[in-house]
Amino acid sequence: MNIGFEAKRIFHNKTGLGNYSRDLIRLLSQYYPDNTYALYNPKKASQTLFETNNINVVEKKPQSLFYQKFYNLWRQKGVIKDLTKDGITIFHGLSGEIPSGLNQASIKSVVTIHDLIFVKFPNLYSFFDRKIHFYKFNKAAHQADVVIAISEQTKDDIVEFLKIDPEKIKVIYQGCHAIFKKEFTESDKKKVVSKYNLPKEFILNVGTIETRKNILIAVKTLHNIDTCLVIVGKETDYAIEVKSYIKKHNLEQKVIFLKGLTLEELAILYQQAKIFVYPSLYEGFGIPIIEALYSKTPVITTQGGVFPEAGGPNSVYIDPTNVIDLENAIQKLLVDKQLRKNMIEKGFEFVQKFNDENIARQVMNVYQELENE
Structure with missing residues (x-):
């Protein structure tokens, strides 16, 4: 098959949508190498x-001077x-968009929708x-032949708000x-700990520091917990609020x-x-949870x-608006070594459902069903 992709995020986005897009192309080309995967990139990457x-x-870019501009x-x-010129039979919009005119050109289409945060949390936009x-x-969603939702939650939102x-x-x-999924050596780990001057023990949060991610509630638990919180992510205006709280309550050392x-440093940090700790108010899926379980x-x-x-069934779930609820969960896990061990083992077993081969096969099944219609 000749499959085309809307590839803007592949070449220009460093975070969630870009990671999803790059990873999917990697999986498809690895497990189904007989197909051609054409990535339509609107402009040169910086x-x-x-x-x-x-x-x-x-990679495919605009050829005419008009479309380059x-x-x-x-x-x-x-x-x-x-x-049409490239003989594409299926086009996949990887982040909620497809071009107009695919149906008229007899090109089957798929669109992935990650979330409808702009509908669920309109105040953030x-x-x-x-x-x-x-x-x-x-x-x-209405024009595509198939919509891929990255979770049942996102599917429910698409049905409710887009009427699909x-x-x-x-x-x-x-x-x-x-x-x-790589196991790092103690030497690798020590280098990262030393480079970023990290304490021997810490709890971790990864994700853009924004209102929806709700990391302030985790900061507030530190009043009564003897641990350090490491927060990794791009800062928004919400980070000012978080840092202001930290300064006001003398939590800078925590x-x-x-x-x-780098990705390797982040993996070692996990x-x-x-x-x-991931007390987010809403996600389309929540990749950092998967990264932590792996x-x-x-x-x-x-x-x-x-x-x-x-x-999965063995993570701990809390009310993201209740500081005491989160505080108690953190305290319990920090002191209960056996509970942590059980969660690690069962969580790692659960997360195998998200392995590369399963995902590649499911996406390829969608393409093959469209090709055979």
Whole structure:
């Protein structure tokens, strides 16, 4: 098969959507090498986030001067001519968008929708951004032949807010980068601990420091817990609020903020942490939970929503608005070595459902069913 992909995030996005897109291409090209995977990138990348092999994974950019200048128009419609010329039979929008005109060009289409946060938490977005996101997602979901949702939670949201027939939606979970499945040496770990001046024991949180991620509640537990919280992620205005609280309550010695780590350093950090704490209010899925489970680190996260889908039956679930609830969960895990051991073993067993081969097979099944229609 000749399969095309909307590849903007593959080449330009360092975080969640980019990681999902890059990882999926890696899996498909590895497990199904006989297909061609064409990545339609609207413009030259400012830094190298992904390298094609030019065997079964190839990068495609606008050819005309007009579309090189107006590359967003190319993404939205102009790319159809290139898809036709390249013999693409299936096109996959990896992050909620597909170009107009695929049906008329007899090209089957798939779109992955990760979440509808802009609908669930409208206060986090400007009025204009909400309208643009809704228009793009709604259009793509209705025009695509198949919608991939990354969780049952996201599927439910798509049905409720975009009014899509549930029969059209396939739930295919995300996996995580192979680096989080690697076992590092004690020497590797000591280098990272030394480089970032980390304490011997700490609890960890990974993710953009924003209101929805709700990390302030974890900071508030530190009044009564003798541990250190390491927070890894890009900072937003919410980080100012968090840091202000830390300063006001003299918690500076108990909180460490890190950013700009390599993937290997992040993976080592997961493996070093006593507990992974993720009190987010809403996620489309929650990849950091999967990363923690693969790293053999016990997880405390939010009850309800998507979180049990990612965390499985042996993670600890708390009310993300209740400081005492989270505090008690952290205290219990820090002192109960046997409980941590059981959670690590059962969590690692559970997370195998998100392994590479399973995900690649499920996505390829979608393509093959479309190809055979």
